Amino acid sequence: MTLLKDGFLDPEELKNLPGVPSKKRLIQGPVVVIECAQEIPCNPCEEACHKKAIQIGDSIINLPILDADKCSGCGLCIASCPGQAIFVVDTTYSDTEAAIQLPYEFLPYPEERQVVDGLNRAGEKVCSAKVLKVLNPKKFDRTAVIMIVVPKQYAMEVRNIDLR
Amino acid sequence: MRKTEFAIVGAGPAGLSAAIEAARAGVKVVLADENQRPGGQLFKQIHKFFGSEAHHAGARGIDIGTMLLQQVSQQKNVEIMLDSVVWGIFRANPGHTLGVIHNSKNIHLKARKVLLATGATENVLAFPGWTLAGVMGAGAIQTLVNVHRVLPGKRVLMVGSGNVGLIVSYQLLQAGAEVVAIVEALPKIGGYAVHASKVARTGVPILTSTTVKEVHGKGKVEKAVLVQIDENWQPLTGTERELEVDVVCLACGLSPLAELAWITGCKFTDVPELGGHVPIHNENMETTVSGIYVAGDLAGIEEASTAIEEGRLVGIAVAEALGYLAAGEAKDKKTEISNRAEQLREGPFGITRKQAKEQLIRRSLSE
Numbered sequence: 001m002t003l004l005k006d007g008f009l010d011p012e013e014l015k016n017l018p019g020v021p022s023k024k025r026l027i028q029g030p031v032v033v034i035e036c037a038q039e040i041p042c043n044p045c046e047e048a049c050h051k052k053a054i055q056i057g058d059s060i061i062n063l064p065i066l067d068a069d070k071c072s073g074c075g076l077c078i079a080s081c082p083g084q085a086i087f088v089v090d091t092t093y094s095d096t097e098a099a100i101q102l103p104y105e106f107l108p109y110p111e112e113r114q115v116v117d118g119l120n121r122a123g124e125k126v127c128s129a130k131v132l133k134v135l136n137p138k139k140f141d142r143t144a145v146i147m148i149v150v151p152k153q154y155a156m157e158v159r160n161i162d163l164r
Numbered sequence: 165m166r167k168t169e170f171a172i173v174g175a176g177p178a179g180l181s182a183a184i185e186a187a188r189a190g191v192k193v194v195l196a197d198e199n200q201r202p203g204g205q206l207f208k209q210i211h212k213f214f215g216s217e218a219h220h221a222g223a224r225g226i227d228i229g230t231m232l233l234q235q236v237s238q239q240k241n242v243e244i245m246l247d248s249v250v251w252g253i254f255r256a257n258p259g260h261t262l263g264v265i266h267n268s269k270n271i272h273l274k275a276r277k278v279l280l281a282t283g284a285t286e287n288v289l290a291f292p293g294w295t296l297a298g299v300m301g302a303g304a305i306q307t308l309v310n311v312h313r314v315l316p317g318k319r320v321l322m323v324g325s326g327n328v329g330l331i332v333s334y335q336l337l338q339a340g341a342e343v344v345a346i347v348e349a350l351p352k353i354g355g356y357a358v359h360a361s362k363v364a365r366t367g368v369p370i371l372t373s374t375t376v377k378e379v380h381g382k383g384k385v386e387k388a389v390l391v392q393i394d395e396n397w398q399p400l401t402g403t404e405r406e407l408e409v410d411v412v413c414l415a416c417g418l419s420p421l422a423e424l425a426w427i428t429g430c431k432f433t434d435v436p437e438l439g440g441h442v443p444i445h446n447e448n449m450e451t452t453v454s455g456i457y458v459a460g461d462l463a464g465i466e467e468a469s470t471a472i473e474e475g476r477l478v479g480i481a482v483a484e485a486l487g488y489l490a491a492g493e494a495k496d497k498k499t500e501i502s503n504r505a506e507q508l509r510e511g512p513f514g515i516t517r518k519q520a521k522e523q524l525i526r527r528s529l530s531e
Contacts, residue, residue, distance in 0.1 A: 007353055038358070038512070039510075041508045042216075059507075059510060060216045083361075121364065141223075160366060162367075
């Protein structure tokens with residue numbers, strides 16, 4: 001009920017989504033996390049994936065189903081999602097840190113190596129995050145993808161950044 | 165008196181799409197719009213649209229608008245009349261005559277078929293202080309921010325958590341304003357959760373079962389008082405809280421802009437799921453008055469993507485009715501378009517609109 005009351009998913013709601021990889025897959029390396037929980041008519045993520053790891057099917061209201069073994073964590077689907085509900089998480093970035101790729105549409109963009117606040121789904125600061133990359137190719141159509149590094153325990157919590 | 169085959173009122177997504185389809189089949193079209201530029205609300209929509217590739221999903225509304233304008237400009241037999249207010253419709257035989265104020269002059273435009281694609285108007289919410297400067301509709305704020313690049317204020321209270329309220333909140337954040345809170349009278353968020361999540365993860369609180377009680381300020385908004393409400397919409401005393409804001413943005417839904425349709429004498433029915441009184445129409449989007457068609461928000465409040473499909477449908481139906489398309493070819497095209505529109509009406513958000521639309525069409529058969 002958190003989603004419909006507060007506007008963001010709680011861990012229980014997240015766990016049951018067909019676009020969220022298992023814990024086992026998460027510890028194996030970069031993988032996409034699709035936080036799409038409502039049957040709305042939308043399927044660009046399916047077409048964005050070259051590896052056919054995201055399946056929606058003929059009825060475009062179906063929730064995206066992730067075949068996590070096919071996903072390489074390339075992140076091409078992130079900017080394709082009109083709902084900005086797709087993230088890539090790499091819990092193998094280092095012994096203590098995880099890398100997160102997230103969609104970002106606020107100016108100015110952060111600088112690479114800049115230290116920013118890592119925000120959770122409720123917009124609360126939970127940790128510091130270091131910006132690794134800012135990707136903004138034409139194909140992403142002005143939805144930048146920001147890659148950040150956070151302490152590993154926040155890999156499934158941080159979903160936004162704050163430059164202030 | 166000017167004459168054309170197909171007159172369209174409103175150059176938004178529905179009107180433009182109808183013009184493109186009809187003109188491709190050979191119909192002579194005049195497209196009238198009261199604004200200085202065509203596109204309707206599309207050029208305020210800087211976010212990416214949902215749908216599938218066939219619905220241009222992933223493209224931003226502004227870019228879909230540009231695409232439609234390019235397509236319409238390629239058609240030699242479409243004339244776009246801007247700064248043109250259609251003030252009346254009169255029956256002619258055959259067809260209808262529109263009264264139009266164009267460049268400050270009154271002209272009469274006679275057409276065999278007419279599409280009314282006039283769109284919608286915003287609902288307002290009245291509360292003490294609602295006439296203060298700074299209480300504004302979400303559409304006005306979108307125009308200010310996204311078209312004219314002017315911020316209406318620094319600290320905004322958003323009233324309404326439907327897709328419009330959520331999207332405009334996000335766009336205000338993008339433009340550099342602070343959205344202090346989004347209030348929603350219902351116990352749950354109205355719009356798509358993905359839109360809500362985008363805003364929530366920036367730290368904007370979304371307060372359900374809460375409304376604005378009153379707004380205070382000397383000549384302009386300085387403070388808003390919120391109050392929680394129970395399931396019977398009664399304010400719960402003692403739950404009031406004050407927020408310092410300089411803008412109160414009303415995103416309380418839309419109603420079909422139906423005056424011209426009423427003038428034609430076509431029959432209406434009240435469908436809450438579609439935003440109120442809508443003209444009864446058949447599967448070609450033709451009203452109970454022969455030769456008068458409706459599409460887009462006037463035919464039921466939906467989205468730009470559905471308005472595009474409805475407009476296309478009318479374009480084909482009109483081309484068929486005027487003899488430019490053979491019945492078989494028209495039928496195939498209409499089926500393809502209807503299927504695309506139906507895809508957008510699936511799922512928990514679309515199903516009530518889908519059922520309401522089907523009921524409208526059934527009603528048209530008995531009229």
